[in-house]
Amino acid sequence: MSFIVAIDGPAGSGKGTVTKLVAEKLGFITIDTGAMYRCVTVEALNKNIKPTEDEKIEEMMNKISIEMKNQDGNQKVFLNGKDVTKEIRTSNIDKNVSAFSALPIVRNKITPMQREMGQNENVIMEGRDIGTVVFPNANVKIYLDASDEEIAKRRYKQNIERGMKVTYKQVLEDIKRRNEYDLHREIAPLKQAEDAIYIDSTNLTIDEVVEKIIGIIKEKAN
Numbered sequence: 001m002s003f004i005v006a007i008d009g010p011a012g013s014g015k016g017t018v019t020k021l022v023a024e025k026l027g028f029i030t031i032d033t034g035a036m037y038r039c040v041t042v043e044a045l046n047k048n049i050k051p052t053e054d055e056k057i058e059e060m061m062n063k064i065s066i067e068m069k070n071q072d073g074n075q076k077v078f079l080n081g082k083d084v085t086k087e088i089r090t091s092n093i094d095k096n097v098s099a100f101s102a103l104p105i106v107r108n109k110i111t112p113m114q115r116e117m118g119q120n121e122n123v124i125m126e127g128r129d130i131g132t133v134v135f136p137n138a139n140v141k142i143y144l145d146a147s148d149e150e151i152a153k154r155r156y157k158q159n160i161e162r163g164m165k166v167t168y169k170q171v172l173e174d175i176k177r178r179n180e181y182d183l184h185r186e187i188a189p190l191k192q193a194e195d196a197i198y199i200d201s202t203n204l205t206i207d208e209v210v211e212k213i214i215g216i217i218k219e220k221a222n
């Protein structure tokens, strides 16, 4: 038996941080599904494949191997056996990932991989379509939201801490563009599931969001 928590929401809503903390406290495993679409993007860019090149993408998807491993409490991501944990977070991948993640050929391959990863595990899976498409029967569904400006503020701070050279304006524009794209794509768009609990994190601290989610999970588990 597995207990599945789905956390969906826009880029920068705090899903990643919150998921990690909730999982640590409850002993669940986490799966960051965005990392998988980021791997696809790294591979396509390495191979010089464009989002419009259906056949090449299909061939690439038939061969791709993506693994998530927990090492010392951190999730490491391996693409065809190579550690790409850092590489998948660069701004070049940020810019290109929406276009690749919107492709049916890509999603038809990645969605079953995610279902497989969640089998027989107590898992918190975070992404855009977990409660709507990947696990419509998840035990708990959360939709975590925040304003674009708050998201950009957090992402800007994170990028500066990582030593990246960016301006707040660039970050805000990128966040707006990416979230707009994810909300309006045809296949598996970012959408709150009807039975998801909505949390707006704009004016909440990380700890407050974590406590709220743990409360919801505990209530459902009893």
Ligand code: DC
Binding pocket: 011, 012, 033, 034, 035, 037, 038, 097, 098, 101, 102, 126, 127, 128, 129, 130, 178, 182
């Ligand atoms: O969560 P993230 O920013 O790492 O996600 C990267 C991209 O992947 C995001 O722009 C949309 C896409 N994505 C998706 O389409 N479905 C998911 N379940 C997770 C991410």
